Amino acid sequence: MIQFPSKQAQVQTTIFTKMSALATEYGALNLSQGFPGFDCSEELQALLAFYSKGHNQYAPMAGVPVFKQSIADKTKLFYGIEMDAQKEVTVVSGATEALFCAIHCCVFPGDEVIMFDPSYDAYDPAVRLAGGIPIHLAMDAQKGFQIDWELLARTISPKTRAIMVNTPHNPTGAIWSEEDLNALAEIVKGTNILIISDEVYEHIVFDGKKHYSVLLHPELRKRSFVCGSFGKTYHITGWKIGYCLAPEYLTREFQKLHQWVTFSSATPLQYALSDYLKEPKHYLGLADFYQRKRDLFAAAFAGSRWKLLPSHGSFFQCIDYSEISDELDVDLAVRLTKEIQVASIPISVFYQKPPSDKILRFCFAKNDDILLEAASRLVQL
Numbered sequence: 220m221i222q223f224p225s226k227q228a229q230v231q232t233t234i235f236t237k238m239s240a241l242a243t244e245y246g247a248l249n250l251s252q253g254f255p256g257f258d259c260s261e262e263l264q265a266l267l268a269f270y271s272k273g274h275n276q277y278a279p280m281a282g283v284p285v286f287k288q289s290i291a292d293k294t295k296l297f298y299g300i301e302m303d304a305q306k307e308v309t310v311v312s313g314a315t316e317a318l319f320c321a322i323h324c325c326v327f328p329g330d331e332v333i334m335f336d337p338s339y340d341a342y343d344p345a346v347r348l349a350g351g352i353p354i355h356l357a358m359d360a361q362k363g364f365q366i367d368w369e370l371l372a373r374t375i376s377p378k379t380r381a382i383m384v385n386t387p388h389n390p391t392g393a394i395w396s397e398e399d400l401n402a403l404a405e406i407v408k409g410t411n412i413l414i415i416s417d418e419v420y421e422h423i424v425f426d427g428k429k430h431y432s433v434l435l436h437p438e439l440r441k442r443s444f445v446c447g448s449f450g451k452t453y454h455i456t457g458w459k460i461g462y463c464l465a466p467e468y469l470t471r472e473f474q475k476l477h478q479w480v481t482f483s484s485a486t487p488l489q490y491a492l493s494d495y496l497k498e499p500k501h502y503l504g505l506a507d508f509y510q511r512k513r514d515l516f517a518a519a520f521a522g523s524r525w526k527l528l529p530s531h532g533s534f535f536q537c538i539d540y541s542e543i544s545d546e547l548d549v550d551l552a553v554r555l556t557k558e559i560q561v562a563s564i565p566i567s568v569f570y571q572k573p574p575s576d577k578i579l580r581f582c583f584a585k586n587d588d589i590l591l592e593a594a595s596r597l598v599q600l
């Protein structure tokens with residue numbers, strides 16, 4: 220074996236891969252990894268089949284122009300925000316790539332990047348690989364996983380390069396309000412701090428609430444990379460296609476990274492999605508679609524000792540099991556997969572310093588019969 224030092228000695232296989240593998244091994248209902256248990260629409264499949272003839276060579280580095288225009292048009296329609304399709308939009312191979320490029324194009328060795336735990340597991344390693352220092356601020360389950368703005372203000376230092384935002388939030392289902400945007404804007408005003416905003420669940424916000432993108436606040440918009448994904452919006456997580464919206468000066472630096480990471484994203488996907496995006500009902504109906512699933516799943520726990528935490532957005536339901544077991548969430552998630560064949564994700568893995576909460580995350584982007592069967596097994600505990 221050739222000896223070389225690991226660049227990520229502390230990193231192991233992600234919890235999603237582990238739990239999905241365990242779910243397969245034990246034939247469990249897999250409510251762990253966040254992907255839909257159903258297919259994308261036949262219309263989208265037909266568009267892909269159509270564009271897979273004659274559109275099979277490299278796309279332009281920053282994206283097919285008509286696709287970038289469709290993304291800008293959607294942004295105008297959904298947020299009322301004008302984006303310059305050619306200067307402020309980049310097509311990427313999934314939000315994971317957008318996050319990686321955004322972090323790497325601005326974080327220098329020794330820079331601090333603030334993130335709120337529980338935080339999506341791609342942020343911390345990307346910051347470390349750039350030589351940056353991830354600063355984890357914990358959100359409190361008892362306070363609805365809201366940001367502690369005073370703590371953030373105290374944590375800002377001359378070394379703070381960027382702040383990671385994620386709304387709607389994975390794993391908790393918390394969402395930001397207009398006051399949250401204002402609070403963040405107040406803190407970063409007059410600084411050179413950048414915002415990297417992960418908004419992959421932008422179209423999945425429940426109970427008539429609105430998604431507050433950082434694009435909506437001028438103070439934030441001028442310093443933000445907004446990372447989006449079509450995987451969650453159109454049930455195509457396997458397509459790995461998304462976008463980054465950012466002002467021209469940030470987009471220029473972002474694209475310098477993107478050209479070395481993937482150069483460009485799959486051409487037929489871009490043409491197919493460009494057409495599909497033109498019909499807003501394809502994404503406007505998503506919140507109702509998932510709200511019904513959230514409610515169906517939640518109703519099945521009524522009267523049980525599982526305590527459901529509010530899920531305002533995303534397709535995740537966090538459930539407190541403290542009345543059922545004293546086990547660590549990691550142990551319980553493994554045991555439930557093996558014993559009753561229901562796989563979930565322990566939320567402690569999303570923390571740098573896990574609190575003593577007893578909470579599991581369940582993905583409800585699954586067919587109704589799977590959700591009901593999983594809940595019926597869980598409530599018997």
Ligand SMILES: Cc1ncc(COP(=O)(O)O)c(C=O)c1O
Pocket residue numbers: 253312313314315316339385388389417419447448449450456459460461
């Ligand atoms: C919060 C969050 N960000 C980013 C991603 C990755 O998105 P993509 O599959 O488009 O890379 C996910 C996927 O689960 C996610 O939950």
